[in-house]
Amino acid sequence: MAEMKKILRSLAGEVLETPPIWMMRQAGRYLPEYRATRAEAGDFLSLCYNSDLAAEVTLQPIRRYGFDAAILFSDILLLPQALGADLWFVTGEGPRLSTITRDEEFAILKGVDDIHETLSPIYETVRILARELPEHTTLIGFAGAPWTVATYMIAGRGTPDQGPAHALKGQNRDLFEKLIERLTLSTVEYLAEQIEAGAEVVKLFDSWAGSLKGQDFHDFALEPVRQIIAALKERFPNVPIIAFPREASDNYIGFASATGADCVAVDNSVSPEWVAQNVQTDGCVQGNLKSSHMVSGGLALIDETRRVVDALSEGPHIFNLGHGITPDADPENVQIMVDTVRGA
Ligand code: CP3
Numbered sequence: 001m002a003e004m005k006k007i008l009r010s011l012a013g014e015v016l017e018t019p020p021i022w023m024m025r026q027a028g029r030y031l032p033e034y035r036a037t038r039a040e041a042g043d044f045l046s047l048c049y050n051s052d053l054a055a056e057v058t059l060q061p062i063r064r065y066g067f068d069a070a071i072l073f074s075d076i077l078l079l080p081q082a083l084g085a086d087l088w089f090v091t092g093e094g095p096r097l098s099t100i101t102r103d104e105e106f107a108i109l110k111g112v113d114d115i116h117e118t119l120s121p122i123y124e125t126v127r128i129l130a131r132e133l134p135e136h137t138t139l140i141g142f143a144g145a146p147w148t149v150a151t152y153m154i155a156g157r158g159t160p161d162q163g164p165a166h167a168l169k170g171q172n173r174d175l176f177e178k179l180i181e182r183l184t185l186s187t188v189e190y191l192a193e194q195i196e197a198g199a200e201v202v203k204l205f206d207s208w209a210g211s212l213k214g215q216d217f218h219d220f221a222l223e224p225v226r227q228i229i230a231a232l233k234e235r236f237p238n239v240p241i242i243a244f245p246r247e248a249s250d251n252y253i254g255f256a257s258a259t260g261a262d263c264v265a266v267d268n269s270v271s272p273e274w275v276a277q278n279v280q281t282d283g284c285v286q287g288n289l290k291s292s293h294m295v296s297g298g299l300a301l302i303d304e305t306r307r308v309v310d311a312l313s314e315g316p317h318i319f320n321l322g323h324g325i326t327p328d329a330d331p332e333n334v335q336i337m338v339d340t341v342r343g344a
Contacts, residue, residue: 006068007138010284010316011201011240011262019309019317020068021341022140023334025324026061027073030294030331033060044089048074051124058129062137064331065338068318069138069201070129072194074122076144076205079190080153082118083182084110099156101168103175112185119190123197130198141199143190145206145245146183146224153179162211169216184224188231195236203242203265204228210247210269217251222258229260242286246323256282268322272311284316289337291321294329301333305340 004012006020028034037057041047048054058073077095081087086098100106116123129139143149147165154176155164169176191202209221222245229241243261245251247269256264256279263284266275272288279285289308293301309319319341325334338344 003136005136005138005200007201007318008240010318011242013283013316015314015316018342019312019319020138021319021338022067022069022071023061023321023325024071024291025326026065026067026071027057028325029327030325030329030334031060031064032331033057033064044075045087048078049121051121051128054121054125055128055132058125059132062133065334066134067137067338069140070133071140071142071203072122072126072129072199074125074142076142076149077152078119078122079115079143079183079186080149082110082115082190083186084108085153094158095152097152097156099164100153100175100179101164101172103172106175106178106182109182112182112189115186115190116193119193123193126194126197126199138200139198140201140203140242141191141194142203142205143187145204145209145221145228145243146180146187147212147220148206148208149183149187150176150179151208162208166211169220180220180224184227187228191228191232192235195232195239199239201240201242202232203244204261206243206245209245209251210249217248221245221248221251222255225261226259233260244286252279254282255279263316263318265320266322272308276311276314280312280315280317284318285312286318286320288320288322291323291325291329294321294325294333294337297330297333297336301336302340305337309341 010020034057037053038047041050041053054073058070062070077087088096151162151165154168204225206221212221225243240262242263242265244265246267263286264279266287268290275285
C-alpha cells in the first residue's frame with residue numbers, strides 16, 4: 001500500500017518530524033508562469049472556467065516547489081455566480097457583483113440543485129488534477145464560508161468593514177438569514193461534487209469572520225460552518241475539513257471541537273506560541289507565517305519560518321502563511337521558506 005500522504009497524516013492528528021507545507025494563493029500573480037497562462041485564458045474568470053488551464057496553473061507551484069498540497073484553482077465567488085448573481089472582476093480593484101439587499105433580489109436567485117450547470121468546469125478541473133498530481137501531493141478543494149460569501153453578495157464588492165452585510169443583518173434579518181441558509185445548503189452540494197470529482201480535503205475560507213462578534217460569531221461564523229461540516233461528514237466521513245475563520249482571535253479557541261473541523265487555519269492576528277497553547281490542544285492547526293516575508297525576505301524570513309515550525313512542533317501542524325501570498329512576492333523567497341521548513 002502506498003504510504004499515506006503527509007497532509008492527511010497531519011490532519012489525522014499525527015505529529016511529523018517536519019510539517020507538510022503549502023501556501024494560500026500559491027497559484028497566483030507572483031509567478032511569471034501564472035501571468036502567462038492567465039494572459040492565454042484572457043482574464044481571471046475565463047481562467048477559472050477553463051478546466052485545462054485552471055489545472056495547469058494549479059500544477060505550476062507544485063512543479064516549482066514540490067508543495068505537499070495543491071489547492072484547486074478557482075474562486076469563492078463562483079458560487080454566487082452559479083446562484084445567478086452577476087460577477088465580474090475590475091483589474092486592480094477586485095470583484096464586483098449584482099447586489100442582494102431586497103427580497104425581490106433574493107427571490108430571483110437559483111435553487112441549491114441548480115448550481116452544477118455553471119460549476120461543472122470546476123469539477124472537471126478537479127478530475128484532471130486527481131489524475132495528474134504527483135502521488136504524494138494532496139488535492140484540496142474549497143469554498144467560501146456563508147458569511148464571507150454573503151458579505152460580497154450583499155455589498156456587491158469587497159468592503160473594509162463589511163458594513164452593508166452588518167446593516168442588512170440588522171434591518172432585514174429574515175432576508176439575511178435566508179441568504180445564509182441558501183449559501184450553507186449550496187456550499188454542501190458544491191463541496192460534495194468536488195469530493196466526488198477527487199478532492200481529498202476541503203477548506204472553508206471565512207475571510208471576514210473576525211468582523212462578527214459575540215452571538216453573531218456563533219450564529220453566522222460558527223453555526224453555518226458546523227452545519228456544512230456535519231452534512232459533509234455524513235456523506236464523506238473520511239474526508240478531512242479545514243476551517244479558516246480569519247481574525248477570529250479568542251473565537252479560534254474551541255472552534256474545531258464546536259464545528260467538527262479536523263484542522264483550524266490561523267492568520268497573523270495570533271502568534272504561533274499562542275496558537276500552540278490555545279488552539280493546537282484541539283488538534284491539527286495550519287499556519288501562520290506572515291505573507292509579507294515573501295516580499296521582504298532576508299534573515300527575518302528564515303528566523304520567523306523557524307519560529308513558526310518550532311512553536312507548533314509539539315502537535316499536528318501544516319505549515320502555511322497567515323493569508324494569501326501577494327503579487328509583489330519574490331518567488332525566490334518562497335523557495336527559501338520551503339527549504340527552511342524542510343531543513344534543507
Ligand atoms: O489559494 C489558491 O491558490 C486557490 C485559489 C483561490 C483564489 N481565491 C484565486 C484568486 C482561492 C482559495 C481564493 C479564495 C478567495 N477569493 C477568498 C478567500 C481567501 C482570502 O484571500 O481571504 C476571497 C475573499 C476571494 C475573493 C477574491 N478573489 C478577491 C477579493 C479577489 C481580488 C483580490 C486579489 O487578490 O486580486 C479575487 C481574485 C483572485 N482569486 C485572484 C486569484 C489568484 C487574483 C486574480 C488575478 O489573477 O487577477
